[in-house]
Amino acid sequence: MGNARKTPEVRADSQADIAFLLLIFFLVATTMNSDKGLSRVLPPLPPEDVKVEDAKVKERNVLLVFVNAAGQLMAGDESMDIRGLKDKAKEFILNPMDDENLPEKKDTEIDLPDGSKWTYPVSEGVISLQTTRDTSYEVYIMVQNELSRAFNEVRDQVAMQKFGSLFSELTEDQRSAITKAVPQKISEAEPRKGIKK
Amino acid sequence: MKKSGDKKEVPAISTASLPDVIFMILFFFMVSTTMREQELLVRYKLPSATEVQKLEKKSLVSYVNIGVPVSHMQAKYGTAPRIQLNDSFKTAKDIGDFIGAERDQLNEADRAQMTVSIKADQYTKMGIITDVKQELRRANALKISYAAIEGEAY
Numbered sequence: 001m002g003n004a005r006k007t008p009e010v011r012a013d014s015q016a017d018i019a020f021l022l023l024i025f026f027l028v029a030t031t032m033n034s035d036k037g038l039s040r041v042l043p044p045l046p047p048e049d050v051k052v053e054d055a056k057v058k059e060r061n062v063l064l065v066f067v068n069a070a071g072q073l074m075a076g077d078e079s080m081d082i083r084g085l086k087d088k089a090k091e092f093i094l095n096p097m098d099d100e101n102l103p104e105k106k107d108t109e110i111d112l113p114d115g116s117k118w119t120y121p122v123s124e125g126v127i128s129l130q131t132t133r134d135t136s137y138e139v140y141i142m143v144q145n146e147l148s149r150a151f152n153e154v155r156d157q158v159a160m161q162k163f164g165s166l167f168s169e170l171t172e173d174q175r176s177a178i179t180k181a182v183p184q185k186i187s188e189a190e191p192r193k194g195i196k197k
Numbered sequence: 198m199k200k201s202g203d204k205k206e207v208p209a210i211s212t213a214s215l216p217d218v219i220f221m222i223l224f225f226f227m228v229s230t231t232m233r234e235q236e237l238l239v240r241y242k243l244p245s246a247t248e249v250q251k252l253e254k255k256s257l258v259s260y261v262n263i264g265v266p267v268s269h270m271q272a273k274y275g276t277a278p279r280i281q282l283n284d285s286f287k288t289a290k291d292i293g294d295f296i297g298a299e300r301d302q303l304n305e306a307d308r309a310q311m312t313v314s315i316k317a318d319q320y321t322k323m324g325i326i327t328d329v330k331q332e333l334r335r336a337n338a339l340k341i342s343y344a345a346i347e348g349e350a351y
Contacts (some may be wrong), residue, residue, distance in 0.1 A: 009213075013212050013215075015215075015216035016212065016215040016219055018216075019216050019219035019220050019223055020219055022223050023219060023222055023223045023226065026223060026227055026230065027226060029232060029233060030226065030227075030230035030231055030232055030233060031232075031233050035251070035252040035255070035258065035314060035342075035344065036249040036250065036252070036344070036345060036346070036347060037246075037249055037252065037314060037315075037342035037343050037344040037345050038246055038248060038249060038250070038342065038345060039250055039312075039340070039342045040341050040342070040343065041339050041340055041341070042330060042333060042334050042339040042340075042341060043334070044334065044337065044339060045331075045334040045335055045337075131323045131327070132323065133322060133323055133324030133327065134322050134323070134324065135322065135323040136319070136320060136321070136322060136323070137317050137318070137319055137320070137321040137322070137323060137326055138244045138319035138320065140323055140326070141244040141246055141319070141343055141345055142244070142246070144246070144343065145247060145248050145345075148246075148248035149247065149248050152248055188330065
């Protein structure tokens with residue numbers, strides 16, 4: 001452009017205003033919170049015409065965690081602080097010493113992604129979480145979180161032994177193998193009878 | 198290009214890149230946020246937990262909100278915790294219908310993957326949560342997620 005007079009450029013200053021408008025629209029119309037939470041699977045309801053038989057579970061295979069209305073915690077038959085629950089649950093899941101009072105293990109064959117079989121003593125233990133109707137949700141989630149943490153740490157441990165890396169770093173197939181070896185068995189029973197109005 | 202040493206006028210600061218900057222912020226918000234799906238009628242502060250997992254497919258998630266009605270609704274509905282389904286207050290009895298309707302919206306293959314996210318205030322009592330859980334079991338919606346914020350649990 002040898003011209004002394006400049007050709008006026010296309011005005012771009014209003015473009016900023018348009019972009020601002022769009023920005024403000026998205027700020028108002030959207031939310032930031034990504035949905036996160038503790039995933040659980042509820043047990044299916046038994047059909048009403050079938051008489052409910054108490055599932056025959058051996059006493060050693062159940063860890064009863066009970067939370068009362070005051071937020072106090074009982075695990076097994078001892079009262080307990082929330083800080084101790086994770087280790088108690090881990091000990092219950094793993095039963096490292098093959099203690100007679102802790103859950104049985106059943107050798108189970110698990111298919112590995114590479115096609116081979118892997119025999120792992122899968123714990124038969126179930127953690128049963130009971131609350132009253134007056135227990136606060138916050139404490140309940142706290143307890144659920146500790147139980148999740150116990151299972152996740154055990155899974156990490158088993159994954160480390162088997163595959164040499166943490167559970168979260170495994171492939172999907174490896175992960176499902178570990179999930180079979182350490183199933184997250186948390187039973188969410190109905191609140192205690194008698195407390196119900 | 199101008200010749201070197203040729204300074205005829207001081208150019209005004211160019212605002213030509215301003216739209217680009219704003220667009221960048223815009224794209225950031227478009228990517229990182231989600232559309233508001235419903236107006237909240239209850240107020241809740243989610244409990245915090247450390248082991249939270251992200252809910253994978255948003256389209257397969259239905260929400261059950263539980264909490265104290267927002268202040269302008271309190272005259273009509275009181276201050277006791279209520280259940281909100283879609284855009285209105287409901288009772289635990291309505292959950293069956295709600296799940297049925299939500300399930301109908303999904304296609305056959307996705308129905309087993311349907312997840313119900315329970316967004317409940319941390320000060321709610323377990324009674325109402327248990328009622329909701331029982332209704333969910335009755336409606337055979339067994340995959341649930343207790344919504345929580347990531348953070349220190351205690």
